[in-house]
Amino acid sequence: MKSTPPRHTGDARHGQFYAPRHDDPYLEAGKPAQDARCPECGVVFHKGRWAWGPAPKDAISTTCPACLRIHDRFPGGYVTLKGPFVQAHREELRKLVQAREAHEKAEHPLERVMGIGERAEALEITTTGNHLARAIGNAVRAAYDGNLKVRYESDENLVRAVWTR
Numbered sequence: 001m002k003s004t005p006p007r008h009t010g011d012a013r014h015g016q017f018y019a020p021r022h023d024d025p026y027l028e029a030g031k032p033a034q035d036a037r038c039p040e041c042g043v044v045f046h047k048g049r050w051a052w053g054p055a056p057k058d059a060i061s062t063t064c065p066a067c068l069r070i071h072d073r074f075p076g077g078y079v080t081l082k083g084p085f086v087q088a089h090r091e092e093l094r095k096l097v098q099a100r101e102a103h104e105k106a107e108h109p110l111e112r113v114m115g116i117g118e119r120a121e122a123l124e125i126t127t128t129g130n131h132l133a134r135a136i137g138n139a140v141r142a143a144y145d146g147n148l149k150v151r152y153e154s155d156e157n158l159v160r161a162v163w164t165r
């Protein structure tokens with residue numbers, strides 16, 4: 001489960017990277033110098049931030065940080081839902097996760113679900129951002145009680161949320 005951070009040296013796509021480790025390397029490396037549009041998901045970079053909307057005329061084509069993470073299979077958040085309740089309510093929980101993603105993504109376009117994996121008595125959700133991992137954990141707890149532990153791992157700049165019921 002433990003993933004190693006991406007190597008940025010020599011990777012032309014990410015360019016040089018010397019940001020402090022608390023910063024999101026994908027966000028820093030994926031910041032275009034001008035207006036841009038991601039050719040994969042259509043998110044637009046304008047006035048220094050990524051947002052949904054029509055692309056400005058002069059927009060260049062640049063893959064956004066969320067799509068880069070998806071390509072690299074390098075999540076910014078992990079959510080594990082586990083226990084007998086999960087076994088019995090997989091579909092409900094899946095729907096809740098997807099609804100929470102849709103809600104968060106509308107406001108925060110770089111926060112996306114990368115995948116939902118199934119294990120015995122568990123669902124393993126990976127996200128492109130810290131924020132969504134927390135939001136999913138909180139939404140599941142708000143809906144179904146249970147026990148939620150959220151840990152921020154600063155050296156890896158990622159969130160691990162584990163919910164048990």
Ligand SMILES: [Zn+2]
Nearest residue numbers: 038041064067
């Ligand atoms: Zn994209």
